[in-house]
Amino acid sequence: MIEAELSRSVQRWCPGATGVTGAAKLSGGASQETWRFDIVHPDGPIGAILRRSPKGYGAAPTRAAGLAAEAQLMQLAYEAGVPSPRVMHVLTPDEDLGTGFIMQRVEGETIARKILRDDEFAAARPHLARQIGGVLAGLHRLPQDKLPELRSRSATEEISELDRDYRSLNWPKPVFELALRWLRDHNPGPSAETTLVHGDFRNGNLIIGADGVRAVLDWELAHLGDPMEDLGWVCVNSWRFGEIDKPAGGFGSREELFAGYEAAGRRVDPARVKFWEVMGTLRWGIMCGGMMQRFREGPDHSMERAMIGRRASETEIDLLRLLAPRGS
């Protein structure tokens, strides 16, 4: 039972804590789990989240920064005033909880469709596009000398990696070939500036409350690169969840997103943002193909995974809308 290990853990680093209650798994693949629980404390319960790789799953996938880096980045973000949960504790081996960290639980909503449709967020919605621009600017300004060790990835390297991933699927798709050609032909070259890139900053990975953005989550794809990559990714149509005329996460316009970014003292290069939006759309399409492959080869023979394979065509229509728009 995980509550026993968590109870022992919190009593070591949280002064006054007597144990934990209400541990429940929120999500979990084979290698990474997220749990919620409350720390029992004389001053009242403290909401907490555990993110961990269970014992025996130490190795992170190649693209992932690793949980230790994730904890460090979230703490840095928190200290710099970027909305982020406070990291309370990094797990040590003797706690028998695997590797990972415990953070303060931030209340709010992460389900994109609810954020885009529920009344609760109606007042916040018109401001979100601009607000996430400001959040990204803060994130791109995190002090580089304090960052954990991260992979660095240029546009050219990213194109090569996508090309390799696509060809390994042996899944001839003329629209994906066209997108790969377009990316090569429009490669903007090395970015004038290299910063921290979140890597998966999008609607669905943000905790939103009635007052706006409360936390940025899922830092596992963080790396060093072109800051415009994050602005392109948040605009990928798949993350607009049906609000296709509001490119910035389904919240608002690119102009609002860019204005929020620039108001925080950073410059936007719209051509680079578009390049990364095309890249992101293709990347998600190829990831759908990867899901199909894993479904076929097992061990995850789930219906959900099979159906994600059938979502690659969504990215094909979005790529055509970007690269060969009709009626214009």
Place this chain on the structure above:
Amino acid sequence: MQDEPTPIELTKAVADFLRSDITPLISGHQAFKLRVAVNILDLVTRQLTWEEGSDLKEVERLRALLGMDGSVTELNRALAERIAKGEVDLATPGLAEHLWATTMDKLAVDQPNYASYKRELSRGA
């Protein structure tokens, strides 16, 4: 020749049964899984209904575009290779129209409720 009902009719009957009779009985994660299952059967029904016709038209366009013959898979592979080599691009007459028609036929089966698809459908061919 196989007897009837057709695979389309049979698949549809199972989907309708799950949707009307079983869905009200379950909740939680199992209900979510059931919804995925019903979506799969609906997709299969759409594919069985339209695939033959859309493949025929796709092959016809690919033959004209590539000047060669083959199965729908072989022709797609050939087109992918030519685009990769830069021999065919958006300036090639018929390519954009072909990719649009093919993609619209795929979305009609895969995700007919996808917002981009509905927008393009309302635009007309």
